[in-house]
Amino acid sequence: MTTSETLLEAFEAHRALLTAVAYRMLGRFADAEDVVQEAWLRWSSAGREEVREPRAYLVRVTTRLALDRLRQVQARREEYVGPWLPEPVTTAYTTACTGAERAELADSVSLALLVVLESLSPLERAVFVLREAFDLPFKDIAEATGRSEAAVRQLAGRARRHVAERRPRFDADPARGRELTERFLAAAGGGSLQDLLALLAPDVRLVADSGGRAKGPRRIIHSADKVARFLLAVAAVPLPEPEYRLVEVNGGPALLLLSRGRPDSVLCLAVAEGRVSTVYLMRNPDKLSGLRPVAHTARGHSA
Structure with missing residues (x-):
């Protein structure tokens, strides 16, 4: 088996997870698929010394790409x-x-939850999704978002309260x-x-x-x-x-x-x-x- 085949198999093993994360952050499958495709490009060109845990690495890359895309699409949605x-x-x-x-x-x-998530900041949404939907440890979320663990805990608490206040029963x-x-x-x-x-x-x-x-x-x-x-x-x-x-x-x-x-x-x-x-x-x-x-x-x- 070639190296490229090994890389593809490892990526495909996590594709569903990455798509699920990106969709919950972005609310559109097309945007989520674009993010996952970009994550594949990053994964396939990454030095293996950078990748100690494939799942953690791929979630981190996907989260950061989704954050960038979310900031872009939020600006476009103001003109929707x-x-x-x-x-x-x-x-x-x-x-x-x-x-x-x-x-x-x-x-x-x-839909009720995803609509409420639209009112969060991109970073709050990322933290909420990773914590509430996927139960990732705060340490992993901190690495994925490039923030300190203490900052992530504050963001998670603020996002959770915001959602609880606005989410219809x-x-x-x-x-x-x-x-x-x-x-x-x-x-x-x-x-x-x-x-x-x-x-x-x-x-x-x-x-x-x-x-x-x-x-x-x-x-x-x-x-x-x-x-x-x-x-x-x-x-x-x-x-x-x-x-x-x-x-x-x-x-x-x-x-x-x-x-x-x-x-x-x-x-x-x-x-x-x-x-x-x-x-x-x-x-x-x-x-x-x-x-x-x-x-x-x-x-x-x-x-």
């Missing part, structure tokens, strides 16, 4: 048309994945979420305002991401009545060869609408106390062109 939502990903599980690990993965990639029961999503589809498809209102919390919000590339509200819609009427109006618009699928996106049930076999929209529901508290509607074709799975990565371990 309408609300910005993370790119939806289908959630894949290994056969050995336990119920606790499923819940852990769902929590770490939920939601029901974690997947069966309940799936049932509510099915009822939601039936109510919207049937044109029943009263049935739809019965599923929505009074202060429900609808957040739509079209990026100016598709039709969609450019402001957040508030209140059950306004959200319900908007959804019924959308459902009444005919699409060529429509097809609905109930899928699992970012750890929760979602509706995927296809038109002529291509993704048109993804609708995800955040559920709290048995009712829909937030509707996330994604229509930007750049984020729907290839709904891809995000791998399970157990805490402290590569996938």
Whole structure:
């Protein structure tokens, strides 16, 4: 086996972990894949004396590259048309994945969490992701971010408090979420305002991401009545060869609408106390062109 083959095998053994880290930091698979590709280039050209522990080295390189990319994309998002939502990903599980690990993965990639992470500084987001999603020791996070361990502990505490204050509460029961999503589809498809209102919390919000590339509200819609009427109006618009699928996106049930076999929209529901508290509607074709799975990565371990 050649040296290049050995390097590639070692890198591929950690690719899922690196992609998982980069996606949670950046919220877009395309950006995450670019970062992982750059990490490969750094890995393949690194002097072997630099690499004592391949996993630690690759996480450190990926984190620093993701930090640089995050600072760049945050500046671009200030000019984004309408609300910005993370790119939806289908959630894949290994056969050995336990119920606790499923819940852990769902929590770490939920749209509600990723939206809140957008309000953190790039460094706070990196520390939060590495600590909360992957349970890395503070020493390793300090090496990955180029900060002291004491500074990392402060950043972790600040980020954790920030997320706790802003993160909406939601029901974690997947069966309940799936049932509510099915009822939601039936109510919207049937044109029943009263049935739809019965599923929505009074202060429900609808957040739509079209990026100016598709039709969609450019402001957040508030209140059950306004959200319900908007959804019924959308459902009444005919699409060529429509097809609905109930899928699992970012750890929760979602509706995927296809038109002529291509993704048109993804609708995800955040559920709290048995009712829909937030509707996330994604229509930007750049984020729907290839709904891809995000791998399970157990805490402290590569996938």
